[in-house]
Amino acid sequence: MKLLTLRTPNGTTPTQAVRQDGETLTEIDGYASVGELLKNPEWKAVAAAATGATHAYDGADLAAVVPAPGKIICVGHNYRNHIKEMGREVPQYPTLFAKYAESLIGPNDDLALPAESESVDWEAELAVIIGKPGRRISEADAGDHIAGYAVLNDVSMRDYQFRTIQWLQGKTWENSTPFGPALVTTDEFTAGPLMTSAVDGEIMQSTPTGDVVFTPEFLVHYISTIITLNPGDVIATGTPGGVGHARDPQRYLAEGQILLTTIEGLGTLTNKVVKEV
Structure with missing residues (x-):
């Protein structure tokens, strides 16, 4: 099943949960x-039984699939080829940091290019969306707490990220994180299919989503040891090799470019880079 959040400017609420059928x-x-x-x-069961008003998917104005998560927990250094290109050692424990909901945008929204940063980079990621609350969840039970998966791009302002050893200031700029297009439930998707990012049609990243040090189930287990995971919380599970910062010469996003982020079976984010006013 695919679940999305539709913007409804003429409806009774600004957004509306919808189920996609074709x-x-x-x-x-x-x-x-x-x-x-x-x-x-x-x-x-509620989503499967829904019989509300219908809309065409083509041209739909989609918000971030979960527009206001209670928590967005991100994982660094999880794909082996990204660890290598950044000159790091394979970690013993996950590297964790946070984003805030104000950073999220919809799957087809403009991506804000801030005047303050000169090194805005792409990071395709598989996002885990929690569907059942839990604390100290075992790895064996973690799958029962995952509602589904979506596509996310952890767009990063590298100059701000590396000002200090804490990354947050380069990771949560407003209107910088495309997220969607849908939550695809776990009965229809398992981590493993190919993930890619492309800038103006040029493939920048291309790696299977299963090529990780820490699986989604382990991350649910590990993070829930620290804090309760609640329905709607998001775990961004890390990016593979091919980021602009690790290239020689380094490459970054520029005004007018189109950033595509795709995971087979989950869909594509299509975001135009627009200078922030």
């Missing part, structure tokens, strides 16, 4: 977003 989006009445839907323990 080219048709069906409203899930009573839920303004996928994040709100996931708070219902019966979310999957």
Whole structure:
């Protein structure tokens, strides 16, 4: 099943949770977003049974699939080829940092290019979306707590990221993180398919989503040891090799470019880089 958050400027709410069936989006009445839907323990049955108003998928104005997660926890140095290109050792434990909801944008929204940064870089990522709350979740049980997966690009302002040993200031700029297009439930997707990013049609990253040091299940286990994971929380599981910062010469996003981020089976984010006003 595919669940999305549709912007509805003429509706009773600014956004609406919908189920995608082919080219048709069906409203899930009573839920303004996928994040709100996931708070219902019966979310999957509610979504499957929805018979609300319908919309065409083509041309739909989609918000970030979970527009306001309680937590966005990101993982660094998880793909082996990215660890190598950044000159790091394979980590014993996950490198964790946070984003905030204000950084999120929809799958087709403009990506803000801030005047303050001269090194805005791409980072294709597989996002895990939590569907069941838990603390100290075992790795064996972690899959039961995952609602599904989506595509995310952890666009990074490298000059700010490396000002200090803490990365947050380069990772959570407003309107910088495309996220979507849909939550694809775990019965329809398992980590492993190819993930790519492209700038103006040139492939920059291309790696299977299973080529990681720490699996989604391990990350759910590890992070939930530290803090309760709640429905709608997001774990961005890291980026593979091919980032602009590691290239020689280094390459970064520029105004007017189109950034595509794709994971087979999950969909594509298509974001134009626009100078922030």
